[in-house]
Amino acid sequence: MVKVIVLGTGSISSIAVRCMFDRSDFEVIGVWAHEETAGDKVGTDAGLLYGENPVGIMITGDLDQLMSLKPDCAVLGLNPPANKANEILLPLVEKLLTAGINVVGTSLANLVYPSSPTNQEITPRLTEAALKGNASLYISGIEPGFAADHLLALVLTCSNTIKQVRTQEIFMYDTYPDEMTIKYAFGFGMPMEYEPVMSGEGTQLVSWGPPIAYIADALGYKLDGYRQIYEKAITKKELHVASGTIPAGTVGAVRFETIGIVNGEDKIIIEHVNRMAKDLAPDWPQAPRDGTYRLIVEGDPNMSCEFFPGKNEITAGYEGMVITCMRCVNAIPYVVEAKAGVLDSTDLPLTLPKESFRSDLTDPVMKGYGDSK
Structure with a gap:
């Protein structure tokens, strides 16, 4: 024990x-x-x-x-x-x-x-x-740590040649309660001219540079470097979300990409699309349901894989x-x-759970969900 x-x-x-x-x-x-x-x-x-x-x-x-x-x-x-x-x-x-x-x-x-x-x-x-x-x-x-690296590496064992790989996180952030992170890291609820942490040069690399390097090394390539993209879209109506109020005319959706460059080309891309309301930024990538991790491999063969935490949108966060x-x-x-x-x-080998058939713990409720301290 x-x-x-x-x-x-x-x-x-x-x-x-x-x-x-x-x-x-x-x-x-x-x-x-x-x-x-x-x-x-x-x-x-x-x-x-x-x-x-x-x-x-x-x-x-x-x-x-x-x-x-x-x-x-x-x-x-x-x-x-x-x-x-x-x-x-x-x-x-x-x-x-x-x-x-x-x-x-x-x-x-x-x-x-x-x-x-x-x-x-x-x-x-x-x-x-x-x-x-x-x-x-x-x-x-889950990401980083699984969807954009370990799971992607497993999918790439099916590849012959690869033109580009992209992973996407498509999530609503309306249930995320941390006001400081929502406002100052991502820029939600702030004026369009405000520059949040996530838009700063190199700041995305802290979290998403390592999984990009993981994939490059796994494939036997050295990264030339990184670049990043940060975009935002306003909400025309006031939104009331877990982190507070998102005023009309402020940022209601953000999209950013952390990109690994190999041989002078964008080869490994981690993209995040996060909204405070489903109808915002309709031209950005969509998913069948909220809470989606998507892997897209261009090459021979072309592949895509979607991974959904939870039974549905309601349970996806927890x-x-x-x-x-x-x-x-x-x-x-x-x-x-x-x-x-x-x-x-x-x-490590596959870190499979022990005694996984011991019970049926479905839809557990955790007291204080959202308190991340």
């Missing part, structure tokens, strides 16, 4: 606690709340993160006490503000790895592919800590988060047994 601690008390961490308590191959021995986001959760039962039934483990703010229990692995589900992410997360991961505690998680999403040129500053730092403690770090998720979480949780036994270092999905 693998002894696990969970770091964070938001959506991903709550799902991790729920799922691991239902499995006999894990023993959750502690849950930690970061001081900046703990709120009133310290001292409460971890079972109350996702339901009404206590599980007998109290959430603590004392990480050293949890580390003294000698866990085999830590699940990192923290989502600090972007301007503090590295400041908070890097020392935390270093501390765990140096102490010999393996780490899996969804934080530091750029590390889905540690070998990416965009990670040349942090990968050596974390590798040193991992080797010192004889531990491993594995970061994953069940997409379950997928994000399980990409890491299912990997825990494999990471614990893996070589020391900073790993990616090519370093």
Whole structure:
């Protein structure tokens, strides 16, 4: 049995606690709340993160006490503000790895592919800590971490020649509650002249440069470089969404592309199309339903593949988060047994779940869904 601690008390961490308590191959021995986001959760039962039934483990703010229990692995589900992410997360991961505690998680999403040129500053730092403690770090998720890299690589095993590959995320963002991310990172609800984080030169590469490098390396090519596109469209009517009000005449839809250049041509493209209302930007890519990941391969043969989280549009958001979480949780036994270092999905076998037929947990309801801290 693998002894696990969970770091964070938001959506991903709550799902991790729920799922691991239902499995006999894990023993959750502690849950930690970061001081900046703990709120009133310290001292409460971890079972109350996702339901009404206590599980007998109290959430603590004392990480050293949890580390003294000698866990085999830590699940990192923290989502600090972007301007503090590295400041908070890097020392935390270093501390765990140096102490010999393996780490899996969804934080530091750029590390889905540690070998990416965009990670040349942090990968050596974390590798040193991992080797010192004889531990491993594995970061994953649904995108990046699966749809635009691991799943795409699997599809490309069917290719003879490839002209271009494109992955698309087509999602409504009207149910996403984080006002800071919605406004200042993406630009929703802001005047057309406002330049959000996502439009800044090179900013998209933090998250989507690594999966592009993953595919280029998997195919045996060196990237010439990257470029990016950011577009926006206004809403003519006021919209009331989870993050607040989107005034008429402000940005109601955004589309951006992160592009990998090979041999002087656009070859690997990750495209995001996000709207606050279904009728906005009708000329942009559409999908049969909200919550679609689409893979398009031009070549011999031409291929397309669509992946839908959830049963329907209503459950897509939450069940997409379950997928994000399980990409890491299912990997825990494999990471614990893996070589020391900073790993990616090519370093591991298929991280299939254990005891997957043990129950029928359909349409789970998580208390506090949307709180990502």
